Amino acid sequence: MRKIEINVPNGMKYLTEKNEFESMKSFELPNGILNKVATGCGATTLALEDEHKTIICSPRNRLLENKHEQHPDSFLLVAGVNEPDFIEYMSHTSRPKILSSFEGLKKLKRWIVDKSDWRVVLDEFQFLLLDAGFKPDVECETLELLKDYSYVTYLSATPLLDKYLEQLDNFKNIDYYELQWEAARKIKIEWKKAKKPIEAAAEIMKMYKDEVYPKLEKGIESKECVIFLNSVTNIANLIKATKIQPEEVNIIVAGTSENENMIEKLGVGFEIGRIPLKGEKHKKITLCTSTVYAGCDFYSENALTFVVSDCHKKSTTVDIATELVQIAGRQRLESNPFRNFIVFIYNSTTSEINGKEFETMIRDKWEISNEFVESYNGLSPKAKLKKIEEVHKEQRMLYYDNDYIMYNEVTEKFEANKMAYLYERYAYDLQHIYKGGITVIKEQLKNPFFDITGKQEYIDNMSEQVEAIISKESFADRMKRYCEYRNKKGVCINMSIEELGHRYPELKDYYETLGGDKIKDLHFKEKKIINEISDRKKIDKVCFLLDQRNIDGQKITTDDIKRMLSDIYAKLGMKKAAVATNLQDLYGYEIKYGKVRMKDGSRKGGYEIKKVK
Template sequence: MKNEIKKQIIKAPKQAKYLSDFLTDLPKGIFNKKQTNVGGTHLALTHPENYIIIAPTVELIKNKVENQANLPYPVFGLYADVPNSDFREYIRKNEVHHIMVTYDSLPKLIRWLAALDIDAYTYNALLDEYHLTLLTMGYRERAIVGMMEHITKFSHYTLMSATPVADEFVPQVLKEMDYTEVEWENNLILKPQRIRTPNPYAVAANIIEMYKEGEIWLDVDGISVQSEEGFFFLNSVKGIKNIIDRAELTPDEVKIVCSDTLRNRETLGSEFKISGSLSENRKFTFITSKAFEGSDFFSQTGVVYVISDAKRKHTLIDIQTQLYQCAGRIRTESNPFRTKLFHIYSTGYATQTKDDFDKEQQERIQHSKVIIDTQNKATKEIRLAYRPRLSKDLESDFILYNEEEDRYEYNEIKEKFAEFAFNLTNSIYKNGLALRKAYSEAGVDAGDEGYVYADEFDDQDFIKSVSTSSFKDLLIHYCHLRDMQLLYDERELIKQYEREYPKFKYYYERLTSAEISTCKYVERALDEKIYSKSPQVKNAVAKEVFLAFKLNLFYSLKDAKQMLKDIYKKVGSKASAKSTDLSAYFEVENTARRLDDKRVDGLVLTRRK
């Protein structure tokens, strides 16, 4: 039987605000500090012994290095492109070493220390925001696996987070570690408020427009207080640019904190520059996952908005972990909105059932074990040939290579990541009720109703005022514009509709306005209608009609309709069957017969068309 996590509880004194108020060192093993902004990393950076702080992002390292003026020991940041000569100079000048390093650069740090005859494993080690080892496994597998191979070799190591991953997704290797948790007397209670919408980006643009008009007033203990800055957490640079364009923002209104890559620069365009978290505030700050954890922002009246678009999996936020991290990023204690957070989200794009996932997962587990067994029994040449498949991410199985022992092993962390990712994309964001359940399981009160739009929140007027028009309303307006004689401005509006909703043009050019109206402007019904009118379906229906119906025979209208209904079902069409549909295939003579002394209306097919 697998071990369950056994927790040791540390009760913080009633007046304690920071870990340093009652701890002198971080506990060994997993450390759940339960709250952000309580000085966990600070405790390591002020410790009198050598410390290696392993951080998930370069942004977090730069944030701490740039704010080290009040620290007792100099801090060195090591990540890609940092020269070895700078590192050697730091080691030479300082007796106490506090080194912050990314997952990727930890093996390099160990090598550099060894070159100076220093055993890195004699240092204390802190893996900061350790929950990200699971959350980022999908695109940082090699860095995380390499880092985890080293972490337990240190003389004293701590895996710290304010928001650990739920127990069911924790790998067994972590469950076997010591686990310490802090109980705080004065918990900072997060008050998230959900805005469910078909178009999260449009809602964000509406919020920005309200900021421009000075209309963001929120309730704080019964008093209406104005917010003058918005912090938008969205893990999509394309999504950020979409919102900027919708809201017609200018560069002097915007601060964008994301990875400084050519791709992101190209997406944002030459006008909009990428900033660091500590750069000068603007009215609107956009933040990708680069700064979800560990980076500090300061604002007297800023409000956090977290955006999750179910159509784009990389934008989904885990309620148990990342939501809390986003909420804790504004550090200004006098900010009256520190406990407030608006989660703007869409739902309903699950693509796989739980049973199908479980079946697929078991197949991957078994296949992985077969590959591991086969490779470990193979010749050295074959094992060597197989290794690049792992380093180049050509395998989706749960396999890792142990370089020290020259053998393949099972990668449980990757298995747990697959389970976590499925739960996030196909369960939590399946619908509003499922999301509410996720809030509840994370210990967050998110209201009584899971899938209402606004009426469960304190700030009802605000939420209602930023809600977007429905798909139906927008399509009705678009069709109206297309049907009428247009002025120049209206033609421009049509183009804007078609940029944001390409399907509108697709529907209008394939269906008549009357047909669109008959479908009640419902997206699924419109897609079904177009499918039914496709050449492939038409040809299949015609073939079946000519086989089923005979010339010069009488068919009651009821029978003709049922026969057509059966044909449509057979070819997969959801079209509504009508006896008049036969006129597309035959010359039809409407008539009546007496059957069983009753008049029966019907038709005779006289000739094929």
């Protein structure tokens, strides 16, 4: 990867000002990776205003909607937009600017026949990896779709994930451009370590609700706050705990039906909001998830930014090397005296697996996945269709916990999902950043825009009352309710099953895989259910590998059976003792003890093996 530095002259704040500076007049978004280094420097705006046919693609609909509001002559391609809308837009412009979701790229593959004069800007491309923890299939398919275009700009202010992304074909042998800003705005980070960061967030909200505002030395108060979290559930629970009213809070989260239902349950007046445009009024408290970490602009006159990271859960850990940099640039108004401050609240963790064990686990998992992929792609068309359904269902339930096998709808082949593999590496590294504490965290923030010299504070005595107030329907309650519905009959019951299954599709998958009785035996606990499914899927894979070895009808010594099973268990990462009777007890074979004649004429104990059809 060739690295090219571009010097941005002193006095230039936005790339859209390039024509005012002689050395930048010829600048355009490059074909390759562009590390902006600074957020809010106008790179996306440049893509929306230059003379090229451009697709600005992002996994964040909020970002796309926010940019579309600022540039209404663009075409917003999200769910519900169809080809006639696109044709109508194209008939009235010679310089099309398409703001597209990842799913929209699939439509554009069909709608745009000649792609030779189109450019693509993949905005905030670091989310290819950051989102791979919950939708790696989409990320893989997106990378495949981008191969149709000869000019792609991978745009970000935080491409600090090179060691992962450069392992992907799309990023091999492409140029890496980095902007060198002569004048850098410093963001001061105030560190607050909390045993329970979510409780700290509740205290902050209460502080603003009670009009106890943070002040600068000059006495200027911050009467608004923006709190970034990584969980909609945490947002809902914080509102319940603090008794914040609808007129006091703006909730900015992804507009999914599940999120809408969760917010509506908070009471009358609560709804998913939108980011106010410049000049519009802001509410006292804004609660955000990662849907607005990237690319969206806030124009508050006095909002202070708080970032809350609970690293005990992967889903609520903020990656301070990537997401925190994005958050730093969200407040755009220079008149806001708090725009250069971030209060970062975090905790630390311990690791359950050491580096050597992790490397062995992930290597074996990748190798066995590729073995299965090769076998699955050789299946008959009928067997392949069944296997596609099985793989989709397994990964919906287990999120690539057992293997990396996926079916790529773009290439129409089974593949080992490289994005899921890389995300597992990234998540492990991220946990170790927090394990290392403040020293390692600061090491990750070597960025010219951060002042990381501030003194660390420790929040020790958070209110125990907050934890008692925060409550929600547990997974076990929801699973139990679903099983009870499935055991009853009637039109109303069927509607309830359909509604609950639509909101929580994993309930249906779990029930159809294990059945109500088994789930009850597991006390409706999700972790136990997932472990049981994982064990069953591993049994299926053992059966598949045994079939590959053609042992049906063979006579094999006990020692050879043990060695064969041990090898399979090791490949699948199963910590299980290999016993010859496993063939009959677990894997669908009948075995009959007897003597097996060896090549030297001797006889050893073993079994005659027969597959049960």
